[in-house]
Amino acid sequence: MLDRRALLALAALPALPVRGQARTRYVFDQSVGRIGFSARHLGLFTSQGQFDRFQATLLIDPNNPQNAAVECVVETGEVSIPFPGATDLLRSEAYFDVARHPTARFAGEANGLTEAGGFPIAGQLAVRGVTRPFRMTARLVERQGGVARFQAEGEMRRGEFGMVADRTLISDAIRLSVDVRIQA
Amino acid sequence: MTPERWSRPQRRLHAWGAVLVVLTLALSLAMVALPMSQLLAKFLAYQLHKTFGLLVLILTLARLGFRLARPAPALEGLTAARQRAARWGQAVLYALLLVVPLLGYLTAQAAAGPVPTTLFLVIPVPHLLDPDPALYAWLRPMHQIAAWSLIALAAAHASLALWHHRQGLPVLGRIWG
Helix, strand or coil: CCCCHHHHHHHHEEEEEEEECCCCCEEEEEECEEEEEEEEECHHHEEEECCCCCCEEEECCCCCHHHHHHEEEEEHHHHHHCCCCHHHHCCCCCCCCCCCCEEEEEEECCCCCCEEEEEEEEEEEECCCEEEEEEEEEEEEEEEEEEEEEEEEEEEHHHCCCCCCCCCCHHHHHEEEEEEEEEC | CCCCCHHHHHHHHHHHHHHHHHHHHHHHHHHCCCCCHHHHHHHHHHHHHHHHHHHHHHHHHHHHHHHHCCCCCCCCCCHHHHHHHHHHHHHHHHHHHHHHHHHHHHHHHCCCCCCEEEECCCCCCCCCCCHHHHHHHCCCCHHHHHHHHHHHHHHHHHHHHHHHHHHCHHHHHHHCC
């Protein structure tokens, strides 16, 4: 099993391509990317967490990223958030209900168009056994040498997925974010 | 000239300080004991604990200001050794009343989950430190040890005041009312 230092060392490396015909298929996980989320609390502050284990596939032409497609499966039991006791709370039945729903999944495709701030990726998000349309906006953040860094963000309403606990303290709107570097 | 009693503002600040210390202690026990399933209550207990703790710090600074500006009343009826012990006890109490809230304030800042500190959920109190788990692991037990020391010493202080009162010494009259 890799220790934390080994994972950090791997995180410095970009996802490597698997060449296809038009677009290139990249398979990546937590070693080269990050999937995070954030919530607001009483309008006072924002908390941030992440999924420490996931598998994602990105089909993209780095020169023409608005035709990208992505599929991502996160292990809900590997959610982490830096507040004492909060990680167990997020694993509980009231939140990700890890025992019954060990994974959450997003699959989406860009529509070939660009808009201010990036290019939209529309698809389906499945959390707690509920699947709903979901949209993220992705953008090429930087490109240095052969490495391209992409970020994507979207906002889900947790209540739509049956995650309704603590609505006074934790916002219904949850921002999801993906950050990945690929070897273009 | 040595006054017979503490001044009215000093007596009020002493009473409010004592009430706030007891409330802050009660909130600290509640906030830790509340389960995560009662998240809002837990969060509010933490915020009120921090609010009352900071108020203790502010009141203590005000008390020190009065204390430096005005001589303490005489400790009539006590031996010289007991008077010295009383003065030392008060000095340590003052020190703990400053140190405990300061350690708590720093503990809140060093915690890995950056929750802001506010007075009554309204007035933001700036954080001076970035989250630092190693520092937090040191600060948290220090805050707890200092807090329990404060509670033990304050209890002894109150018990001795009552005991001296029952002995017929006018110690309570100097601070009460």
